[in-house]
Amino acid sequence: MAAKAKRQWPFWEFTLIVAILGAGAWSSTLSPYYLSVDQLFGSTRAFIIPGLLALGLAVVVSLGEIDISLASIIAVGTVTLSKFSAAGVPLGVSAPIVVAIGALCGAFNGLLVAKWRLPSLAVTLGTMGAYRGLAFIIGSEVGYTDFDDSYLWLGSEYIFHGIVPVSLIVFALMAILVWFLMHRTVYGRRCFSIGLNTDASWFAGVDVTETKIRAYALAGALAGLAAIVWIGQYGSARGDNADGSILFVVTAVVLGGIDINGGRGTISGVVLALFLLGTIRNGMGLANIGGPTQTVVLGSLLVAGVLRPAAAAALARLSNPARLKAAGPQGVESSGQE
């Protein structure tokens, strides 16, 4: 294992770390308010919700599929929580139910994609609208804000002398969990193998349908968890919650090095990409740089993320043409399943 890890220089992760440090240094020159411990920890709160979605989406994308309905599942989750809070149900009961509802919404996506072999972009575009509509129906016409304090804890409290947001700890735990699942279990290997070659995986005895449905259910469950964080962070449940946040999520996954066609990538890359995007946005925000400029930067990073595998392959060809011939094009890049 160690020998293999040594040979496969995790080039992209190191690039991301260097970029994060660079962005941090740049941000501290942009704004005198950037470098303070409270500020740095506090600013991570803005990325917990897209971060949880990105972890789930990374699993789905590793299969070569996509799910753009995740933000709508958050809205279903928040309005459901508002009903539970209004009915006086304790969070200990309602939280697992909301996570289960999220998983169910995700599993439904997975069923359509895997069982009936429908294109995932079309399926989740449809359910994106359907779940959003469902959220408006459950949430009725007005937003709900009268949450019981216990519902707000996860998304609004800080621990360790009021510096570290609880939601950041939740995110860290989930990141470790998903990392373990994808890089240390048979399930993770199956996901990457399906992403590389679905037919070959099927012939090898992998239950493709079940693996995909589980991945979608996991992404949905994480969106359900994100809904609980949302309630604490914003204290407001409305049908339009989290509308329009999917660009950031997809950018984090792709920039993190998950191949958009599936089969390659690492969860640590996704987490690092989230930190990079977060650092850049925090710095630009503190420097009061306009929204359009920020969107251009975000979009450029998405393009950079998509171009990365091609650029890496070209680079490898230049530096080591002989090895390429021996290994074939697939051998050049790290397969992410180390």
Next chain:
Amino acid sequence: MKSKILAALGAALLVVGLAAAPALAQQKTSGFKLMMTPKWTGFPYFELTGEGAKAAATELGDTLVYAGADHAEVSLQVETLQNFVTQKPDGIILAAIDLNAVAPVLKDARKKGIVVGTYDADAAVPARDLFVNQLSYEQAARVMLDAALIDAPEGGEIAFIAASPTSPNHMAHIKIMTDLTQKDAKYKVFKPVDTQFANDDDAKSYDVAVNLMQAHPNLKVIISSSAVSAPSAARAIEATGHVGKVWATGFALPSAIKRYLENGSEKAFAFWDPWELGYVAAYAVHQKLAGKFEPTEGAVLDVPKAGKFTTFKDGEVVYGKPLIFTKETVGKYNF
């Protein structure tokens, strides 16, 4: 002896001066740091409110930063506000996307002594010090119905387009307009038949307007409080050959509906002066910081260049200067 007395006097003065210094610092009357965020940047309406606020800040000797995301997404607005609070301003001015979602960060800002003023769209009352409302809900409802009367003096069926069921001002306008058509003799000629939602989206508003005309053959006026939907409805009326049979009205920027007023396919739209609204909002926050204005019920905000504005319950300062644009007057406005 004399010199001793003088020295004592000097020392006394110094002590008094030192004691007075913090008090003087609290009574600062200028040089405040104001930060402003609209619902989203880049839209001419909000850019004008920003320019108005900047003009007020410059006149009053303050600095004003205007920033925000380029689309109306509440989590981005909260992030912007969080960044503002980190920069320790004296005052924050905003148009809230979701009145409750911005409340936690604004409450935190107020705890740190920052004065929070909203304009255009309010935040939850405990989360801000004052709200400069462009028009009271009733004023807005009346001015839109007045514009509809210019379109169709004989009355008839009317339909509404709102952004979404969660947009508080649009829904309140529709409720009051519906009430007025039942209770106020002036507006009894109108009969509301439908309400549709278009999310402040141009293409969707167009489709909704077309559907409304198909669903209600006797429809006379389409009314929308959305500055996006009202011009789209005018375009739909023109494109589907309903000119002269159906009219669009409501709130719209003059630049967006000038064409329709000038070619006669529409007769009247309503709005207010966004530049002056931003000017008054910044003025109000400055005066509160300077200790010259306390937004309690009945208090009057005196803005020399714009007028005197009364404060209502819960710190709501009503700007309340509606404008109606017609073919004759629309050319006068440059926004």
